[in-house]
Amino acid sequence: MAPLKHADDILGHVSHLVRSERSALAALARAEGVTPEDAVDCVQEGLCTLLTLAHRGELPEDAGAWGGLLAGIVRNAARNRRRRHFRARPHEDVDAHPEAAGEALATDEAIARAEEHVRLRACVEELCEIQKAVVTLRMLEEQPGEDVARALGISAGHVAVLLHRAKLALRACMTAPS
Numbered sequence: 001m002a003p004l005k006h007a008d009d010i011l012g013h014v015s016h017l018v019r020s021e022r023s024a025l026a027a028l029a030r031a032e033g034v035t036p037e038d039a040v041d042c043v044q045e046g047l048c049t050l051l052t053l054a055h056r057g058e059l060p061e062d063a064g065a066w067g068g069l070l071a072g073i074v075r076n077a078a079r080n081r082r083r084r085h086f087r088a089r090p091h092e093d094v095d096a097h098p099e100a101a102g103e104a105l106a107t108d109e110a111i112a113r114a115e116e117h118v119r120l121r122a123c124v125e126e127l128c129e130i131q132k133a134v135v136t137l138r139m140l141e142e143q144p145g146e147d148v149a150r151a152l153g154i155s156a157g158h159v160a161v162l163l164h165r166a167k168l169a170l171r172a173c174m175t176a177p178s
Helices: 007-031 036-056 063-084 100-126 129-140 145-152 156-175
Strands: none
Touching (some): 007 063, 007 100, 036 063, 036 100, 100 129, 100 156, 129 145, 145 156
């Protein structure tokens, strides 16, 4: 496979990789002894790490090797999560449990939501600094517009305009084909 240089190509390849491998990645994390919810978190953490590496330009030139790298990141995240939370349990074969099939659907849905969250974070990163600050303070930290205006040294009306424009940009980014 030819090296990917353009950010959209990289994001598209990573998105395709996660969609096609999400069940296997979640099963890999579950095999390390974490709960289904923690498995989803490990997959999301692995995706965030992979995107961070891509942003820094530290991914291997061969995009075909990214799957193995992502699997290693997810496995290590699961091991770290289990150790960190004192959840040392024996490693059991996930396929040996009858409830594993029912959990797979819930896990797929949770991974899809996690993918949307990661995509939203990437879209927020594309905003200009002032819009990023307004979105963070108003929407994520739920601060009143007057407090945001005071913190940023701008008028409350300008905060409202910036938030409106940021929402439009985020909506366009999230609805754009990946």
